[in-house]
Amino acid sequence: MISLISLLYFNLIEMTELIYDGTYEGWLTAVFEIYEYKLTDIVFAKKETSGTLLFATSHLVTTDISKAKRVLDGLRKRLSADALSNMYNAFLSEIAHIEQIMFQFVEHVLANSKSIEEDFSHNAVWNIRKAARMTRKESHRMEAFVRFKLTKDQLYYAIIEPDCDVLPLIENHFKKRYADQRWLIYDAKRKYGIYYDLENVCTIELEFNLKMSSSSYLTEICDEHEEFFQNLWRRYFSSVNIESRKNMRLHIQHMPKRYWKHLIEKTPNF
């Protein structure tokens, strides 16, 4: 069995595995070190997912802000601010091999003296644009689909499970909008949340256990009017529908089923 797997990964064995900590700064540091150590045939891996055994060589990247900054500065000379934030957004998409796709883009950028960011028929440019748009689309969706619930101690909290890591992108939107209420948005997939304490937003890590989403627990921690407001919203949502125009395909296209779990209007009364 083991020999079979090695055969399958024959090509990979020749490669150098770059292990980084999964942060954007970590990835930028890795890019710096590719040039610093003249590494070729590289493959990126996040610390926890690395399968070191398969690779002949591996290179452990220690995140270094000054190296990351030098890469960014180099890119900034050839790219607009929009293109730079596109890269960051693409990183947050967390799609398979995004680090690789982004590195191809960086190589293409650095190989040209003027900006290539609008060279849309080039694969590296198009792929970044595509990944970035995916993240932005979902972060816009999360600005829409977050449903706050009010607790007894007047905290508005919401749970989301997005495909992309959108919390860093939606933080400002919620901070500006809900300036006078304490709120917490928790990403159950990535097990961290952002919390606003009426002054600042900070990132917090916590474990939510299953018990915490059970209905009896919710009634226990929620504000006395919470359930009533949820039911008002459900009533509103069903009342504004026009039956003779029913179009479920469009409905699901706009509100994909994977999000329903956390949408009050798509879950029955508790």
Add this chain to the structure above:
Amino acid sequence: MMNDRVMEKLGILADAAKYDVSCSSALSKRENKNKGLGNAKGYGICHAFTEDGRCVSLLKILLTNHCIFDCAYCVSRKSNDIKRAAFTVQEVVDLTIGFYRRNYIEGLFLSSGIFDNADYTMERLVRIAKKLRLEQNFNGYIHLKAIPGASDELLKEAGLYADRLSVNVEMPTEQSLKLLAPDKNHLDVIKPMEYLKNEIAGYKEEKKQNFKAPLFAPAGQSTQMVIGATQESDLEILGMADYFYQQMNMKRVYYSGYVPISYDNRLPAIGTPVPMIRENRLYQADWLVRYYGFNVNEIVGFNQPNLDLDIDPKLGWALRNLNQFPVDINTADLELIKRIPGIGYLSAQKIVAARKFKKLLPHDLQKMGIAYSRSKYFLAFTTPFQLQKDLTAIQIKNHILNFQKSKYKNDFSNQLALF
């Protein structure tokens, strides 16, 4: 105050408001201030989508569905035997704030049946907006209906608290309005529009001189026409829309396919399908005029007063004007590229940007997400790897219709031959 009666009222008054299709929550300039609640600046957000696929952005309700008017097309008409209800001012405020804080909505869209008289109704709408702004420090989006016949003073006050105001013309022509809404008159609709247009322009000018000047309906005004209840052609409807855009500086004109709700013999019978395809084509035509540089009379005319239902208006225009094609996307102006069927506004911009780097070929377009199967009939490439045969308009249309899987296909099986 929040009790089961409010739940019932919400059901009745949301149901009665849903035929007003406006749902925009964009284009306002109102920002969060003094760490209050809400922020209406920038883009709109659709918080949910109902099973009919329409977006839910605002809490769209009537203050009451009691009405002294008897407009045949309206579900709240006086003679209709339905449950009636009315919110109190405080109930609307509490609902709006409660929903907004939970991130259910972008704000409030408040309309009303007319009880007693226009001013009495308008005064209540204004009072709610004022309370939200001044007592709750609410900076979310507010869309108020301007009640036809309300005094200028009340409209002015409404503009100071609302982000958008709208007066619905409802019927595309004066005759239709006379026929179906004998209590209303056309001038009552046009007058407040004109007043608002001037006020909006005036405050905008003032804001330029002095940034501290108050906002006045920063998201402008809009209106709505009911489609398919009466006999108007698309030429009349789009002509009317053009008048609103040109003369009234409307931000939006909405088209609402008539949903049969009455046995009145002046109207399509209950069970008649909602004209959803026609409504869709009107919106497409509206977009062509507002964003694609088309003139209304390029899309509809006296010899062709209605839009094709089986193809979109841009394709229709292209097929009538084959002499303008093929277009070479590697050299043509942006404005011309936007007119190619299958190439949208953003795609046209991508093409103009990307062609600086290399000559674009068909596979480049496909990669960039452009509907090549539709646009190829209208494109010329300097490297003729594939010769495009000279096809007639009918041939192109049939090719395109055979290729696409339209959700409307069943509706047209016997209409294809008519072109």
